[in-house]
Amino acid sequence: MPSQKIKKESCPHVGEMKITTSDAKKCEKCDVATNLRLCTSCGRVFCCQSHNAHNEEHFKETNHPIIIPLPTGTPLSWIWCWIDKAYLE
Numbered sequence: 001m002p003s004q005k006i007k008k009e010s011c012p013h014v015g016e017m018k019i020t021t022s023d024a025k026k027c028e029k030c031d032v033a034t035n036l037r038l039c040t041s042c043g044r045v046f047c048c049q050s051h052n053a054h055n056e057e058h059f060k061e062t063n064h065p066i067i068i069p070l071p072t073g074t075p076l077s078w079i080w081c082w083i084d085k086a087y088l089e
């Protein structure tokens with residue numbers, strides 16, 4: 001992923017973050033079980049760019065903008081917006 005960072009306030013999609021936790025243990029499309037990404041719009045869980053990039057595929061299918069890493073930490077280690085193509089800080 002590119003490493004651009006923007007302020008959280010600059011991302012108009014933050015309000016679409018509804019779900020920030022999941023018990024899922026693997027990508028729902030390919031069974032990859034590491035470096036999972038949680039879609040905060042719908043709570044579905046997919047693998048990352050270094051596996052089969054199913055999180056990006058989900059964004060292209062649904063336009064759900066924001067993903068976070070799973071398992072989620074407190075505070076979140078990062079937040080990624082697909083539309084802004086940037087980490088939010």
Ligand SMILES: [Zn+2]
Nearest residue numbers: 011013081084
């Ligand atoms: Zn955004």
Ligand SMILES: [Zn+2]
Nearest residue numbers: 027030047054
């Ligand atoms: Zn996958």
Ligand SMILES: [Zn+2]
Nearest residue numbers: 039041042064
């Ligand atoms: Zn989604």
